[in-house]
Amino acid sequence: MLYQTAPVQQELLTNGLQVVTDSVSHVESITLGIQINAGSRDDPESAPGLAHFIEHALFKGTKKRSYLDIARNIEKHGGYLDAYTTKEQTCIYLRCLCEHLEPSFELLADLVCDPTFPPEEIEKEKEVVIEEISSVNDTPEELIFEEFDLRSFPLHPLGRPILGSEKSVSEFSDSDLKQFMRQHYVPRNMMLTATGNVPHDDIVRLSERFLGKLGEENGEQYHRQPFLAEHYTPFELTLKKQLFQAQIVLGTAVARHDPIFYSLMVLNSMLGNGMSSLLNLELREKRGLAYNVYSSLTFFDDLTALNIYAGTESNKTKLTIELIRELLQSDALKHPDPEEVDAAKTKLLGAHIMGQEKMTRRMSQTSSDIAYFGRCIGPEEKTASIKAVTADDIANAASAILLAPPLSTLVYKPKR
Numbered sequence: 001m002l003y004q005t006a007p008v009q010q011e012l013l014t015n016g017l018q019v020v021t022d023s024v025s026h027v028e029s030i031t032l033g034i035q036i037n038a039g040s041r042d043d044p045e046s047a048p049g050l051a052h053f054i055e056h057a058l059f060k061g062t063k064k065r066s067y068l069d070i071a072r073n074i075e076k077h078g079g080y081l082d083a084y085t086t087k088e089q090t091c092i093y094l095r096c097l098c099e100h101l102e103p104s105f106e107l108l109a110d111l112v113c114d115p116t117f118p119p120e121e122i123e124k125e126k127e128v129v130i131e132e133i134s135s136v137n138d139t140p141e142e143l144i145f146e147e148f149d150l151r152s153f154p155l156h157p158l159g160r161p162i163l164g165s166e167k168s169v170s171e172f173s174d175s176d177l178k179q180f181m182r183q184h185y186v187p188r189n190m191m192l193t194a195t196g197n198v199p200h201d202d203i204v205r206l207s208e209r210f211l212g213k214l215g216e217e218n219g220e221q222y223h224r225q226p227f228l229a230e231h232y233t234p235f236e237l238t239l240k241k242q243l244f245q246a247q248i249v250l251g252t253a254v255a256r257h258d259p260i261f262y263s264l265m266v267l268n269s270m271l272g273n274g275m276s277s278l279l280n281l282e283l284r285e286k287r288g289l290a291y292n293v294y295s296s297l298t299f300f301d302d303l304t305a306l307n308i309y310a311g312t313e314s315n316k317t318k319l320t321i322e323l324i325r326e327l328l329q330s331d332a333l334k335h336p337d338p339e340e341v342d343a344a345k346t347k348l349l350g351a352h353i354m355g356q357e358k359m360t361r362r363m364s365q366t367s368s369d370i371a372y373f374g375r376c377i378g379p380e381e382k383t384a385s386i387k388a389v390t391a392d393d394i395a396n397a398a399s400a401i402l403l404a405p406p407l408s409t410l411v412y413k414p415k416r
Contacts, residue, residue: 033093038184049164109210263397270344
């Protein structure tokens with residue numbers, strides 16, 4: 001490694017909230033994140049998009065601050081505040097200079113402990129989120145992935161769009177927001193992660209002071225609906241859309257299988273990540289079929305999803321799909337060249353090591369590791385695990401994810 005860091009430390013507060021610190025002494029800032037183990041798969045069936053909307057609503061005011069006070073408070077200390085929602089997690093985070101740790105920490109805690117959801121501001125924010133939905137609808141590359149999930153998991157919450165719909169967002173009530181928070185924004189379901197030039201004992205002390213008042217929910221405990229093999233529905237579909245370029249997504253999903261976790265990561269690096277990937281070389285460099293082509297791998301709590309995207313001319317969609325399917329069945333994956341595997345590992349390691357130098361990404365990765373594996377996976381362990389992947393491991397991983405369930409295909413073609 002290019003620099004030394006202290007081991008990640010974990011501690012439970014008296015109320016059950018997990019506190020995690022990742023000390024990086026060579027930076028002058030601290031990144032604080034509060035992760036909530038709730039995303040769009042946890043939305044009530046009648047209220048898709050609720051987890052994401054709450055992420056927005058938290059910034060609209062607390063018992064002691066207006067939305068304007070919140071914005072001014074973090075910026076007057078030279079920091080910034082943001083949030084995101086995925087299908088399984090919500091994260092509210094900020095970055096600040098070390099000298100402004102305490103007031104910044106208090107602000108972050110205030111957002112999740114004492115939001116008030118002012119009615120006028122909430123109604124305005126509904127319009128903001130509806131505009132966000134419209135933006136996705138106007139971006140075919142984003143929209144096709146959303147529809148792909150909807151059709152892949154029609155009977156499971158994973159199929160729901162993270163943003164919800166214009167109708168669902170417009171109908172959210174104050175009681176919807178408060179009930180969701182009572183159920184999910186509770187200590188056993190949350191984690192505070194601090195990354196950067198941060199003393200562990202100081203973070204624990206501030207956590208007890210500002211987050212110690214969080215209490216458990218009243219009533220029945222929530223349990224996430226598990227994913228079963230029958231929840232994935234293979235399909236092939238072509239739809240006409242108002243666009244200029246055809247959009248293609250192929251994909252599949254398999255039950256979680258930890259022993260091939262790192263093999264799948266290297267497989268994805270080799271298949272569709274970067275200029276030297278198999279997909280880019282075949283479709284863009286050799287054939288000139290696509291400007292943008294890539295694969296992506298998503299590790300959920302209980303399944304792994306692989307997707308392949310390509311944008312091409314409408315009259316070249318059939319050839320593009322045929323070539324992708326041929327590549328997935330080729331010797332390049334069934335009997336991979338060890339040199340190509342080594343190159344893919346080096347590429348993945350480079351991204352991993354450089355990602356460690358970005359504190360916000362590092363904070364997110366630490367929380368993801370703990371949520372998925374139950375512990376933080378250190379840089380040295382990850383590096384060793386990636387380096388240990390062999391050509392045979394890649395072949396086995398490709399077989400597990402590409403041969404067991406059928407691939408699905410969704411195509412958006414331009415209307416004439």
